[in-house]
Amino acid sequence: MSTRIVLVGCGHMGFAMLKGWLGGGVVPVDQVAVVEPTPALRERAAGLGVRAVADAEALDASDAPELLVLAVKPQVIRDVAAHYRHWGNGATTVLSVAAGTSIATFEDVLGGQTPVIRSMPNIPAMIGKGMIATYANAHVSPETAKFVEALLSCSGAVAALPEEAMMDAVTAVSGSGPGYVFFFIEALEEAAKRAGLPDDVAALLAKQTVWGAASLAVESQDVPAELRRQVMSPNGTTVAGLNVLMDETKGLGPLLAGTVDAARRRSEELGKA
């Protein structure tokens, strides 16, 4: 059986996506090969049943996959992609998950006729609850676009962007976003402890509250602002708390705007490096 997908880099994001694909049953394990130089991570991938090798040279260059997924750091992606030049300008579609790195970069390294899909997933892809935004160049065939959409759907919701330039903002919102939310959970847990709760209770309250509220926001017909109003009893405790959190100059609104702006600017910088 020939290899349909080659996944290059099986760290945090590569492994999260691999788990999603295999769990979704869109591609059988014997059609996926992983390239990962770190032995422990290679073994982790092999533990899912796929073939895992240490470098590009261990793959048969004549066995061009339908999809070459690049999940290495933006700082090395140009050099890593160069090892797969033999699959450029052909039937192989490149799917990148790297922050900042433009489609033009892949066309430069692999050839101007190479089908390229740039994507921005996030780490909840690991449990099929990711958010994945995509933008494809004109060389991607409708059949491959459909296959990639089915594949990415195993990892969560998929949104096709109308412009590649939007990728920096997407990276700053949904790509990095889980990091912000994890910190929110940490901060709520810390505040719970300072309010006098035992460590285990504080940890449970923080996680369950964020999970429950996020699930309700997704499932409910009401917009988040309406759900918030349903929690805010007149002159009650939530109003007292939100008066701090919703402060127009020092509250969460301006803080998140600054957070997203800093991440978006960093994504732009990574694209220029």
Ligand SMILES: NC(=O)C1=CN([C@@H]2O[C@H](COP(=O)(O)OP(=O)(O)OC[C@H]3O[C@@H](n4cnc5c(N)ncnc54)[C@H](O)[C@@H]3O)[C@@H](O)[C@H]2O)C=CC1
């Ligand atoms: N971690 C996250 O939440 C997200 C990461 N990304 C993107 O995913 C990419 C990977 O990030 P992480 O998984 O977080 O980093 P990571 O460091 O966990 O994974 C990168 C992996 O690439 C491997 N690698 C290095 N050189 C290689 C080579 N020549 N061939 C094959 N594999 C090689 C490393 O051993 C490592 O396991 C980045 O471009 C990042 O921008 C995108 C969205 C979210």
Ligand SMILES: O=C(O)[C@@H]1CCC=N1
């Ligand atoms: O922090 C980063 O650069 C990557 C991209 C989005 C999430 N993690």
